[in-house]
Amino acid sequence: MSRLGSLAGRIGSGLAPIALLLAAWQALSWAGAIDSTTLPAPAATLAALARLLEGRGFFVDLGITVLRGLGGLALGAAVGIPLGLLMAVDRRAEGFFNPLVKATYSLPKTALVPLFILWFGIGSVTNVLAVALSTVLPIIIYTYHGVQSAPKILIWSARAMGTTERRLLWDVLLPAAQHGILTGLRIGLGFAFLIAIAAEMIAAQLGIGKLLFMYGETGAYDFMFAAVTAIVLAAYAADRALVAVSDHLLRWQEPAHGRTGS
Amino acid sequence: MRVLLSLAKLYPLLLVAIAWELAARAGLVRPIFLPPVSTVIAALPALFWSGDILAPLGTSLYRAALGLAVAMIVGIGLGFLMARVRWIKWLLDPLVSLAFPSPKVAFLPIFVLWFGIDHLSKIALVAITCVFPFIIAAEAGARTVSRTQLWAAETMGTSRSGLVFRIILPGSLPSLMSGVRIAVPFALVSAFTAEMIAGGGGLGGDLIYAQRFFETTTVFALLLVMLVTGYLADALVLGLRRRVLRWHEG
Amino acid sequence: MPATDPNIVISDVSKRFERRGQTFTALEHVDMQVAQGEFVSIVGPSGCGKSTLLYMLGGFVAPSGGQLSAGGKPVTGPGIDRGVVFQEYALFPWLSVADNIGYALVRKGLPRAEQAAIVARYVDLMGLRGFETAYPRELSGGMKQRVALARTFAYDPGILLLDEPFGALDAQTREIMQDELLRLWRSNRKTVVMVTHDVDEAVYLSNRVCVMSHRPGRIVEEFPIDLDHSASREDVVVSATYRDQRNAVWLAVRRQVTRASGGAAA
Ligand SMILES: Nc1ncnc2c1ncn2[C@@H]1O[C@H](COP(=O)(O)OP(=O)(O)O)[C@@H](O)[C@H]1O
Ligand SMILES: [Mg+2]
Numbered sequence: 001m002s003r004l005g006s007l008a009g010r011i012g013s014g015l016a017p018i019a020l021l022l023a024a025w026q027a028l029s030w031a032g033a034i035d036s037t038t039l040p041a042p043a044a045t046l047a048a049l050a051r052l053l054e055g056r057g058f059f060v061d062l063g064i065t066v067l068r069g070l071g072g073l074a075l076g077a078a079v080g081i082p083l084g085l086l087m088a089v090d091r092r093a094e095g096f097f098n099p100l101v102k103a104t105y106s107l108p109k110t111a112l113v114p115l116f117i118l119w120f121g122i123g124s125v126t127n128v129l130a131v132a133l134s135t136v137l138p139i140i141i142y143t144y145h146g147v148q149s150a151p152k153i154l155i156w157s158a159r160a161m162g163t164t165e166r167r168l169l170w171d172v173l174l175p176a177a178q179h180g181i182l183t184g185l186r187i188g189l190g191f192a193f194l195i196a197i198a199a200e201m202i203a204a205q206l207g208i209g210k211l212l213f214m215y216g217e218t219g220a221y222d223f224m225f226a227a228v229t230a231i232v233l234a235a236y237a238a239d240r241a242l243v244a245v246s247d248h249l250l251r252w253q254e255p256a257h258g259r260t261g262s
Numbered sequence: 263m264r265v266l267l268s269l270a271k272l273y274p275l276l277l278v279a280i281a282w283e284l285a286a287r288a289g290l291v292r293p294i295f296l297p298p299v300s301t302v303i304a305a306l307p308a309l310f311w312s313g314d315i316l317a318p319l320g321t322s323l324y325r326a327a328l329g330l331a332v333a334m335i336v337g338i339g340l341g342f343l344m345a346r347v348r349w350i351k352w353l354l355d356p357l358v359s360l361a362f363p364s365p366k367v368a369f370l371p372i373f374v375l376w377f378g379i380d381h382l383s384k385i386a387l388v389a390i391t392c393v394f395p396f397i398i399a400a401e402a403g404a405r406t407v408s409r410t411q412l413w414a415a416e417t418m419g420t421s422r423s424g425l426v427f428r429i430i431l432p433g434s435l436p437s438l439m440s441g442v443r444i445a446v447p448f449a450l451v452s453a454f455t456a457e458m459i460a461g462g463g464g465l466g467g468d469l470i471y472a473q474r475f476f477e478t479t480t481v482f483a484l485l486l487v488m489l490v491t492g493y494l495a496d497a498l499v500l501g502l503r504r505r506v507l508r509w510h511e512g
Numbered sequence: 513m514p515a516t517d518p519n520i521v522i523s524d525v526s527k528r529f530e531r532r533g534q535t536f537t538a539l540e541h542v543d544m545q546v547a548q549g550e551f552v553s554i555v556g557p558s559g560c561g562k563s564t565l566l567y568m569l570g571g572f573v574a575p576s577g578g579q580l581s582a583g584g585k586p587v588t589g590p591g592i593d594r595g596v597v598f599q600e601y602a603l604f605p606w607l608s609v610a611d612n613i614g615y616a617l618v619r620k621g622l623p624r625a626e627q628a629a630i631v632a633r634y635v636d637l638m639g640l641r642g643f644e645t646a647y648p649r650e651l652s653g654g655m656k657q658r659v660a661l662a663r664t665f666a667y668d669p670g671i672l673l674l675d676e677p678f679g680a681l682d683a684q685t686r687e688i689m690q691d692e693l694l695r696l697w698r699s700n701r702k703t704v705v706m707v708t709h710d711v712d713e714a715v716y717l718s719n720r721v722c723v724m725s726h727r728p729g730r731i732v733e734e735f736p737i738d739l740d741h742s743a744s745r746e747d748v749v750v751s752a753t754y755r756d757q758r759n760a761v762w763l764a765v766r767r768q769v770t771r772a773s774g775g776a777a778a
Contacts, residue, residue, distance in 0.1 A: 014356030021357070038375055096274045103275055106492030108451035110458065111466070111485055114473035118481065119295055156572045157602040159590035161616035161667065171615075175606040194365035201367065201459040202470065209368070216371035224371055232364040239363035252606040252647040 040222040048226035058211070062230060065200060065208040066238075068124055069192035072131020076188055080136040081181055084143025088177075089169065101140055109134035109191065113199045127199045127207075134195045135188030142187070146180020147173045179253065182246040189242055193235050294476055302482040309480070314468070315487055322464040323491075325381055326453040329388020330445060337393040338438065341400020342430060358397055366391040367455055374460055384456040384464075391452040392445040399441025403434025439503040446495050454488060465491075519671065519703045520546035520569065525578035526728075527564055538564055540728035542578070549701035553714035554731075555761065556724030557769045562707040563599060565729070566675050569705065570596045582671055592616070595669030599676045599707075601660040603648040609659050610635065610644040616667035634662035637692070653680035658689065665696065674706040678713065687745065690717060694741060711765055715739075715758045716748065723764045726771065733764045 022042040028034045029041035036044065052058040087094040112133060116126040150173050158172045200209025208231055215224035279299050285291060286298035293301075309315050344351045344358075369390055373383035407430050415429045457466025465484055472480035527539040538561040546552050554562050567573040568580055571589040580587040582594055590596075603612050610631050617627040635644055638658040648656055657680045664672065677693075678686045694717055697704060708714050714721045715737055723733040737757055739748055748754050 014359070017353045018356050018360070020353070095271065099272050099274045100278065103493075104489070106447065106496055107485065107489040108447070108454045108492055110451060110455040111469060111488050114458065114469050115481055115485065118473055118476070118478060151602075153598055153600055153602040154604060156567075156570065156590065157596060157598060158604075158615075159572070160570055160592075160594065160596045161663075162592035162619045167619070172604070175604070178606070190363055190365075194367055197365050198367045198455050198459065201370065212368060212371045216375060221375065224375075228368050228372065231368045232360065235364045236360050252649065254605075254649045 038221065040225050044222045045225040045229060048220075048222040049229055052223065052226050052230065058227075058230075061206060061208050061211045062234065064124075064206050065193070065196050065231075066234060068127045068199075068207065069131055069189075069196040070238075072128045072196065073135050073185070073188050073192040075128065075132035076135030076192075077139055077185060079132070080139030080184070080188075081143050083136075084140040084181075084184075085147060085169065085173070085177070087140070088144045088147030089173065097140075101137060105137050105141075110195060110198045110202075113195075113202050117203055122203045122205065127196055127204070130199050131192050131195045134191045138187040138191070139181070139184040142180040142184030143177055144180075146177030146184075149180065150176035179250055182242075182249065186239070186242055186246070189238060193231070193238070197231070294478055297479045297482060302479055302486065305479050305483050306486070309483055314480075315483075318463055318465045318468045319487065319491065322450075322453050322457065322466065325384045325456075325464065326388055326449040328381075329385040329453065330392055330449040332385070332389040333392035333396055333445060333449075334442075336389070337396025337441075338400040338431075340393075341397040341402075342404050342426065342434075344397070345401045345404035354397075358394060362394045362398070366452065367459070370456055370459060379460050379462050381462075383460060384453055384462065387456045388449050388452045391448045395441045395444040395448065396438075399437045399444075400434060403437030404430050406437065407433035436507055439499075439507060443496070443499050443503070446499050447492060450488075450492055450495060518545040519548040519550070519583060520544070520705065521579075521581045522565075522569070523579050525565070525568065525575045525580060527561065527568065527573070528576045537728040539575075539730065541730050544722060544731055546703055546705060548703055550720065551697055551704040551706070551718045553706045553708055553718040553721045554724060555708055555711055555714045555721060555765055556729065557726045557765070558709060560724045560726040560768070561729030562709075562724060563675055566596070566673050566705065566707050569673055570594060592620070592667070593669055594671045594673055595664040595667065596673045597660050597664050597675060597677045599679060601648075601656045601680075603656055603659055603663070605648050608645045608647060609640055609651070612648070612659055613662045613666050615663060620667060630666050634666045638662045654682060654685050657681060661689070661693075668700075670702060672702050672704045672706075674704065676708055677706065678708075678710075686713075691745060693717065698741060711762045712758060715754065715761055716745075721761050723761065723768060725768050732768065735761050735764070 025034070026042050029036050029039075034041070040048070083097065087097050109130065113126065113130050116130055120126045120129065154172050154176065155168065158168055163171055196207070197209040197212075200207035201213055204210045208227060212224060212227050215221070215227060282296070282299045286293060286296050286301075306315075340350075340354065344354055366387065370383065370387050373386040373390075377383040377386055411433065412425060412429060415425060420428060453464065454466035454469075457464035458470045461467050461470070465488055469481060469484045469488075472478075472484060522542055522544040525539060525542040526537065528535045528537050542565060544552075554565065556562055564573060568575050569582065569587065571587045571591060571594070582591075604615065607615065613634050614627050614631045617630060622630075631644075635641055638661065640655065640658060640662065643651065643655065648659070651659065657677065661677060678689055681689060690713060696702075697717075706714070706717065711721075715735075716739070718737050721735045721737060722731045723735070724730065725732045735757060739751070739754055739757075741748070743751075
């Protein structure tokens, strides 16, 4: 309850400066200091956003993008978390996957989109796979480091109390890796929307990325700004939701240990 | 001996390459989807000498570097201000936390509207992508400089600008270098992505072009070049960090 | 005191560490036997290898040379027969106080009702009532240490290995917990090996005190302690026996500490 209260308080105190900036921007627009055709005033953007939110079409596009992003992230997590765990507990697995992870880590992930279009055509398969491949690497790495950072003494004391190697994974390694896994997921979430939208901008029939481009080409700039606003808010909401889940899961952790929130 | 041993550790890469080669050679997949790895590697020298790699690589690096420089200057400035000036912190904090998780590529159509489809829109996308890691790193870094350190410097006659450049900046360097390590791959990926979306040459533009015309070998060759570029950039940052932070942590 | 067959045997144990390419000997020629039901303390200057010796008994760290056995079997790894209380508590931070205390009981597969009863008993015994659902981060150092003791006592291992188990407690709680340990030990006669740097504590609690030297660590002197533990704390502490034995051990430790600091200066 108090957590909700403090969240509301934080958002409330954050709203004031944003409102101030928007008001200044609006005033400059009215005064004619800003060209409102290429930089629509906040009021015009809000009006366009309201119109967008009235129809169903916009939600379909936004929903498709969000589903692609989250679907790809889920796939990345479903592969990345077990793989990271395996690499942390099995030397041979580590020896095999570590060079592969290192070699692919520095590939700019959106660059896979053209290749996937070639393989899977334009659409959700390409999109979800590109997101999954981009998110899987940080998730693997953070899971791996999370397990590695499990204090030796906790492993010892679990063993002294009769914990088998298999239970050790559930009882000690996985809980100790929680912070790492959640950090990896948060980084992955950041990539997820980026890759999903970028892939849609490169080639797509549906999705918010496609929509943005269409507004840009037809000169509907107030709608373009409105759609960007919607994306920013959706990404912010998703990030906050993940942080809230993390904070709840990590409520046992020392606050000084750096919860994911910022 | 050591070199051999560390090379032997890379055997999984070799296995993947062999599997790739065999799959392509055995005709399991059509070469238009997956050319043999040997073909891709064999294509590299020709692409290299004809300038089909170096020229677009130069273009992409130019865009990434310029955007990174803008992000660095603006981001470090804002971050220091946020650490020292209360009202700027109040004003910018919500903006930063709102913009930080947003997918910056969504701003690209706006930049194209403002700056056209040539260099400038891409540089803008790189800058907006990289500015947030710098803001956060600079603010965190400046906060590690203690009041007593600043007082000590002031009593020894340091001017206000001297405080920034001689005390706060060096004190924030460890944190700033972490920011650089995050920002550099961001710069590369956003430059390539902007080129893939908005065209205008560069490695990203050429990649899309090759894909449209089913020049799959070139697609793979360019992917390889991007990967190596990313790897070398990170190695460069690590080397730089080691040099710059020699005083840090003994 | 108890003169049954030895429960713990440490023979000619040594331990070397690699440190920046150099090997250095932490423990050398350590010989020690602990009888069934005996309470032995190991005291010595900080860094002399007390924790390392205990870790080897726990089976977490292998000796570089020599043998260790417990309950007639060579130590090859951790076992539920040897309960360990670590200097750093080693509580599971993601489990509540009650779940920490009950952890080994779950592993043992005790019926739920029995688990709950044992946990409740130790929560009461250690004065943790009201903190059952708290996480370790919400506890003071002393409370964490009590949870660590409760967690080990709760599953009733035959051998207790205690690494500075009262180190983080304030003087008052410390005495209460010492008396509690003594009461527990008198009622069930576990074999106890306790590491401490507190000479008073070692003498007050043990049947025998072993003094370790520094670098390489080995047991240089042993003092059989002969106190009437059924008497009250006050009676014991003011007795001449206690005072003499305490002074003897204190002087022996003192010799080791001065030797160690002299060696460090050289
Ligand atoms: N894993 C290790 N690697 C290297 N040196 C160690 C390790 N564990 C302990 N040591 C060293 O061995 C010596 C004894 O340590 P320890 O057993 O913790 O001493 P004590 O518990 O008596 O204070 C110390 O000098 C310590 O630095
Ligand atoms: Mg110790």
